[in-house]
Amino acid sequence: MNKRVVFRHRWLPYALLAPQLFITLIFFVWPASQALYQSLLIEDAFGLASEFVWFDNFIDLFADEHYLASFRTTIIFSVSVAGLSMSLSLLLAVMADRVIHGAMVYKTLLIWPYAVAPAVAGVLWFFMFNPTVGINAYVLHLLGYDWNHYLNGTDALILVIIAASWNLISYNFLFFLAGLQSIPRSLIEAAAIDGASPVKRFWTIVFPLLSPTTFFLLVVNSVFAFFNTFGIIHATTEGGPLQSTTILVYKVFNDGFIGLDLGGSAAQSVVLMAIVIALTVFQFRYIERKVEY
């Protein structure tokens, strides 16, 4: 799609593009190419010399038990976050779509978790579940379960899953609500006249028509769980106990900045880049299809 009427100027368009391109090249393209290059090198222990080793870093990476464990953790984490957050928001959106009175109030009360930083969301739940002072840990203790995310890896993983899902609720809710409101009323009314109950209407009409929204949210939720949850992990469990909450993004940071394994960290960055590119392409292809409808 192009404009018919355009302006002519020799240098103005370049001047207008310059700031954006300048920043992109210096802070995005150059570092990314450095990561690519670095991932093919191995440095000696003192960082004095480096050797070109082709794909050895990647081979080491996928032979590394810790890395594979981190991959598994990331997948469990993303699937749980997307599942938990999306099902809860869908329930809320369906209910909010039904009610007439108070819909605006409910909406206002549900949208603000979006504004809370992931790290802050992590700290909120970290406090709630804290074994010594947390209210949830206290209730669980009364019920006979000794919650301790400092020692128990599963508890720690559940903690960060809950915090991340809470953070995503408003986003999913808003998109589901918009999706529900765009479904033609006539379809639902026709089904109601034919005697379909609300539950049957939901599963046979509303849910299938909502699938583009669901699919889109699934991609966005995975991107969030893969990359934006660094703050939740770093501010609360710091990847522990015993690496049970070390997701891939946290591992890149940890191996690079704390462990100073430059080649390995760069190779991990490249793997992550491949994942983002795949997810972005996926999302764009899907959106193009939606536009053509």
Add this chain to the structure above:
Amino acid sequence: MVENRPYLNVISHLIIIICIGIVMLPVWITFVASTHPIEALLTQPIPMWPGDRLFENYALVLTAGIADAGGVPVGVMMINSLIMALSITIGKIAISLIAAYAIVYFRFPFRMTCFWIIFMTLMLPVEVRILPTFKVVADLGMLNSYAGLSIPLIASATATFLFRQFFLTVPEELAEAARIDGAGPLKFFIDILMPLSRTNIAALFVILFIYGWNQYLWPLLITTEESFYTVVMGIQRMVNVSESLPVWHLVMATTILAMLPPVIVVVTMQRLFVKGLIETEK
């Protein structure tokens, strides 16, 4: 609503209210904890109703900070966060507006190349290029500075796309009329295109302000001097204090202060927020 089912209505309201209760609970607990002296938070169960130390606790963290965590006043951190958030927001909007204008309203060699270079930023979040980006910023001497906090995050494919999309819907006749009347490209941009983009700019402002305020990894990497700490990353140092228990009442007061500005922005500018959210994902 299609048919009248009173029971179902009651159940709907009930489910929503319970869920909102669950969503609000952590914030309520946090707020309550921030209004008590530390003694109240040492034994289980902790109080569920606000205490009487609201002003003392908040005044203490705002002006003096927490001694165990370096004693940086939260007031200073919040000002840093505000400077960072506003620079990122204004910077992103400014450079995206002019870049989108150049791409839509001019024909020049390498136009599509420029477009694709900008598009690439979408695929390269900070998280996947941590070390090399840190190195670039360090080599440029931008560690511990507001420029270092904001400039590397300013490039934005999303904002450029949004404005490009919007400019494409602006009627051709406007540009035609402007040219016939003898207006140059800059005059057309400032007097016609900018006023038309007002709502889009405002909607984007809300989204980007939240994005900027909530940055975590980036400030964590490039600030080592306490006077440049931002509040969202500063909390982490208060929670993970070594050799002692966190001073929960003050940590919780800081947490409330850290989430207050973006939450206020979202709630007061709800309509713009929803518009921005849905437009940026197109």
